[in-house]
Each structure stands twice: as C-alpha cells, then as structure tokens.
Amino acid sequence: MLTVLQSPHPFWALLGILIAVLTVAAGLIWFERRLLALWQDRYGPNRVGPFGLLQVVADMIKIFTKEDWIPPFADRWVFVLAPAIVVATALFGFAVIPFSPTIIISDLNIGLLFFLAMSSLGVYSVVLGGWSSDNKYALLGALRAAAQMLSYEVFMGLAVMGTVMLAGSFSLGAIVQAQARTHWFVLPQFLGFVLFFIAGVAETRRLPFDLPEAESELVAGFHSEYSGMKFGMFFVGEYIGVTLISCLITVLFWGGWLGPWLPGLIWFALKMFAFIAFFILLRAALPRPRFDQLMAWGWKLMLPLALANLLVTGAIILAVR
Amino acid sequence: MLSILRTIWDVFLHAFRRRVTIQYPEQKAYLAARYRGRIILARDPDGGERCVACYLCAVACPVDCIALQATEDATGRRYPEFFRINFSRCIYCGFCEEACPTYAIQLTPDTEMGEYRRQDMVYEKEDLLIAGTGKYPGYNFWRIAGVQIGGKDKGDAERESPPVDLRSLMP
Numbered sequence: 001m002l003t004v005l006q007s008p009h010p011f012w013a014l015l016g017i018l019i020a021v022l023t024v025a026a027g028l029i030w031f032e033r034r035l036l037a038l039w040q041d042r043y044g045p046n047r048v049g050p051f052g053l054l055q056v057v058a059d060m061i062k063i064f065t066k067e068d069w070i071p072p073f074a075d076r077w078v079f080v081l082a083p084a085i086v087v088a089t090a091l092f093g094f095a096v097i098p099f100s101p102t103i104i105i106s107d108l109n110i111g112l113l114f115f116l117a118m119s120s121l122g123v124y125s126v127v128l129g130g131w132s133s134d135n136k137y138a139l140l141g142a143l144r145a146a147a148q149m150l151s152y153e154v155f156m157g158l159a160v161m162g163t164v165m166l167a168g169s170f171s172l173g174a175i176v177q178a179q180a181r182t183h184w185f186v187l188p189q190f191l192g193f194v195l196f197f198i199a200g201v202a203e204t205r206r207l208p209f210d211l212p213e214a215e216s217e218l219v220a221g222f223h224s225e226y227s228g229m230k231f232g233m234f235f236v237g238e239y240i241g242v243t244l245i246s247c248l249i250t251v252l253f254w255g256g257w258l259g260p261w262l263p264g265l266i267w268f269a270l271k272m273f274a275f276i277a278f279f280i281l282l283r284a285a286l287p288r289p290r291f292d293q294l295m296a297w298g299w300k301l302m303l304p305l306a307l308a309n310l311l312v313t314g315a316i317i318l319a320v321r
Numbered sequence: 322m323l324s325i326l327r328t329i330w331d332v333f334l335h336a337f338r339r340r341v342t343i344q345y346p347e348q349k350a351y352l353a354a355r356y357r358g359r360i361i362l363a364r365d366p367d368g369g370e371r372c373v374a375c376y377l378c379a380v381a382c383p384v385d386c387i388a389l390q391a392t393e394d395a396t397g398r399r400y401p402e403f404f405r406i407n408f409s410r411c412i413y414c415g416f417c418e419e420a421c422p423t424y425a426i427q428l429t430p431d432t433e434m435g436e437y438r439r440q441d442m443v444y445e446k447e448d449l450l451i452a453g454t455g456k457y458p459g460y461n462f463w464r465i466a467g468v469q470i471g472g473k474d475k476g477d478a479e480r481e482s483p484p485v486d487l488r489s490l491m492p
Contacts, residue, residue: 285332
C-alpha cells in the first residue's frame with residue numbers, strides 16, 4: 001500500500017524548501033553563465049568572490065538599485081502584478097514536490113494536476129505583463145507566449161499520463177514509491193520523458209523555445225518595458241520554473257530521491273542539477289525555431305506522439321493485467 | 322532530428338576544450354611588434370630628438386589630435402617647442418607614423434593607458450619622448466640629410482658629395 005508522505009515538521013520543511021528554492025534560483029544566474037561559458041570555451045564570471053560565486057550578490061545589488069520605472073502609458077496595477085504572478089505560481093508548484101520521504105510540504109492526492117494548474121496560471125503573468133506594457137513588441141511577445149504555452153501544455157499533460165497510469169496515482173509521492181517497487185519510469189516511458197522535457201522547455205520559455213522573448217526580433221518580448229526588480233522577478237521566475245520542471249522530471253521519470261548509497265536528498269539534488277544543466281546545454285546548443293515551426297511541431301508531431309504514447313501504454317497495462 | 326542531437330553532443334564536448342579567454346590583468350595578450358598602440362617620439366642614436374617639427378603628422382592626423390610648434394636651436398636644428406598628443410581623441414590609425422619623414426613618431430605595442438581624468442590623456446613632449454631609437458635603430462636624420470646645421474656643413478652628410486662650386490670652370 002502506498003503511504004501518503006508527510007514531513008515531521010511541516011513548518012520547517014516549508015521554510016527550508018522556500019529558502020532552498022530561492023537560493024537555487026538565484027544561484028542559477030551564476031550557474032547558467034558559468035556553464036554557457038564552459039560550452040563556449042570561455043570562463044564566465046570568475047572575478048567576484050571564489051569562482052565568481054558572489055556575482056549573484058553583485059547582480060542582486062545592481063538590479064535592486066536600478067531605477068524602477070513604470071511607463072506612463074502602462075496599465076499600472078496589472079503591470080506591477082504580472083511579475084509577481086510568475087514567481088508565485090512557480091513557487092506554488094514546489095508545494096507538491098517530494099524532495100525526500102520526509103521533506104515535502106503537502107503530498108496532495110492530485111499533486112500532478114496541481115502542478116499543471118499552477119504552470120497554466122503562469123501564462124497569465126506573461127500575457128498580462130505584455131498586455132499591460134502597451135507596447136507592440138511586448139504585445140507580440142505576450143501573444144506568442146499565450147499560443148506557445150497553451151499548445152505545449154496540452155501534450156505536457158498527456159505526456160505524464162503514462163506515468164500516472166503506471167503508478168495508479170496523481171500523487172507525486174505515490175509515483176516515486178511506485179518507482180521504488182518497480183523501476184524508474186524513464187524505462188517504460190522514455191517517449192513520455194522526452195515529450196515532457198520538450199514541453200517543459202517550452203513552458204518555461206527557455207531557449208530554443210524563447211520566442212516570447214526573442215531578443216533578435218522583439219527587443220525583449222513581453223518584458224521589454226520592465227526594469228529593475230520587476231524585470232528581476234521575471235528573471236528569477238524563469239529560473240524557478242526551470243528548477244521546478246527539473247524537479248518534476250526527477251520525480252516523474254528518474255525515481256525522485258531513489259538511489260543507492262547516498263541519502264535521498266542528495267540523489268534528488270544531483271538529478272535535479274543534471275537536468276538544469278541540460279536545460280542550459282540546450283540554450284548553448286540550439287537555435288530558435290520559427291514560430292510556425294514551433295506551432296507545427298507542437299500540434300502535428302508532439303501531440304499525436306503523446307496520444308500514441310498514452311494509448312500504447314494503456315493497451316500494454318490492460319494486456320498485462 | 323538527428324542533427325539536433327548531434328549539435329547538443331558537439332556543444333557538450335566543448336566542455337573539455339581549452340578555453341580561449343586570456344585572464345587579462347594577470348595574463349597579457351601577445352601584441353605584435355608592429356601593433357598600433359601608444360605613440361612615442363624616438364631619439365637619434367646620439368640621443369638628440371629625431372622630430373624636425375615638419376607638421377606632416379599633424380596634417381595627416383584624421384582626428385587632429387596632434388599639436389606642435391616648430392622652433393630652431395642655436396645650431397640651426399629644427400625641433401618642436403612643444404609636442405602634444407591628445408590620446409582621448411587619437412584613433413591609433415598610424416597615419417602620423419607613415420607621414421613622418423624622420424622615423425621620429427612611432428606607434429608601440431602598448432595599450433594600457435587608461436586614466437581617471439580626461440585631462441591626463443593629453444601627453445606632452447616629455448611624456449612622449451623615449452630614451453632610445455624605437456623601431457629604426459641605426460637611422461640618424463641629421464647625419465643623412467643635406468641640411469646645414471652647426472657642426473655639419475654642406476657636403477658633410479653621409480653619402481653626400483661635396484657641394485659644387487658654380488663659379489669654377491674645372492670639370
């Protein structure tokens with residue numbers, strides 16, 4: 001029987017996860033720049049503090065002391081609200097992630113649905129930010145973001161249904177426990193893993209699917225008009241999103257905290273950082289597709305593949321039973 | 322599809338390549354001997370100033386960053402009374418070096434001339450003059466030129482024939 005995971009000290013788990021996630025998201029500023037530099041035969045920031053680690057602090061000081069400018073033509077309240085939404089929804093997603101059997105905020109029985117809901121709400125941030133900026137580039141970016149994130153969310157949900165069928169539960173804790181009993185779901189659900197990863201990249205608006213930002217075409221896309229810490233919130237929100245997707249891939253397909261010798265939390269962190277690094281590798285390696293290509297892949301390739309994966313997985317489960 | 326995976330793998334392999342960055346203040350980049358950097362004024366092998374204050378460098382300069390004033394010493398040698406280069410204007414094109422008939426003005430492989438005050442970028446003659454001959458060690462303009470100066474009459478220069486006596490009928 002699967003047990004509902006519970007933390008012995010829920011408050012401390014909450015506080016610890018919040019601090020850890022924000023630290024990781026801020027640290028990714030440094031991590032991403034160093035890794036990109038590594039793959040481009042450079043060093044990246046290595047001057048501020050040991051290995052340039054204090055670059056994060058320097059960037060923070062810089063972004064906090066920048067002029068916090070709200071354009072006079074912007075829709076003021078929505079403009080201020082939009083960057084908060086992206087961070088809030090991404091942070092909510094961490095509520096259902098089981099980092100180890102005892103470090104979890106809430107093992108909801110619909111945990112996966114909760115995550116999908118939160119990541120859908122994240123679209124509002126981008127769309128409202130682009131809309132309230134009252135700027136053609138921001139609006140174009142927001143339009144693209146809306147279309148892209150809706151299309152990729154469809155098969156993102158379908159891609160994980162295979163794991164849900166195998167585990168027999170939407171609870172993320174139960175999914176990891178099911179993997180402990182059998183094997184990691186990346187083996188039977190490799191296609192689902194690939195689809196979910198691609199959808200995750202699109203969902204976090206990371207390269208190569210960063211069309212809502214598309215510096216070379218749209219200035220900075222939906223956050224063209226943002227400056228100071230409001231821009232910083234979009235920035236951190238994106239990194240929290242990357243961390244969240246990496247956590248989910250770890251939980252859904254790569255056995256979460258499972259692993260020999262080392263404690264569960266270490267295994268979780270190792271797997272998570274491996275996927276974060278892969279996110280960054282994609283950014284270093286791949287060019288941005290055209291928008292019609294992006295849409296065509298989403299609807300004509302990824303969605304049928306996800307549906308086929310769903311049907312085949314279901315058929316095999318029925319046949320075995 | 323396969324090309325995408327191939328690209329990702331190739332970029333990943335770059336993690337094991339040598340990094341091309343030069344860690345500047347600790348490590349210096351190699352600058353070629355003919356690199357066009359900080360401008361200097363060279364001297365003769367004898368230690369005298371090479372510059373004859375002909376103004377050709379100031380004329381050639383596309384940004385008008387060279388200012389000088391010609392004068393003569395007691396022996397008749399021309400030299401600049403002042404010679405001033407405004408390095409905040411200089412574009413290091415090297416036209417002055419090309420224009421110079423006496424190899425006096427030369428560009429050197431040195432770029433480290435940042436200053437906190439703009440005024441400090443204006444170099445006077447004593448800042449520009451160096452002790453040596455720069456890129457042309459043996460050259461001495463006043464030994465070669467046919468100009469008459471104190472201690473060197475007409476015909477005394479190297480490879481110069483004695484002056485012709487116009488009134489003589491002898492071949």
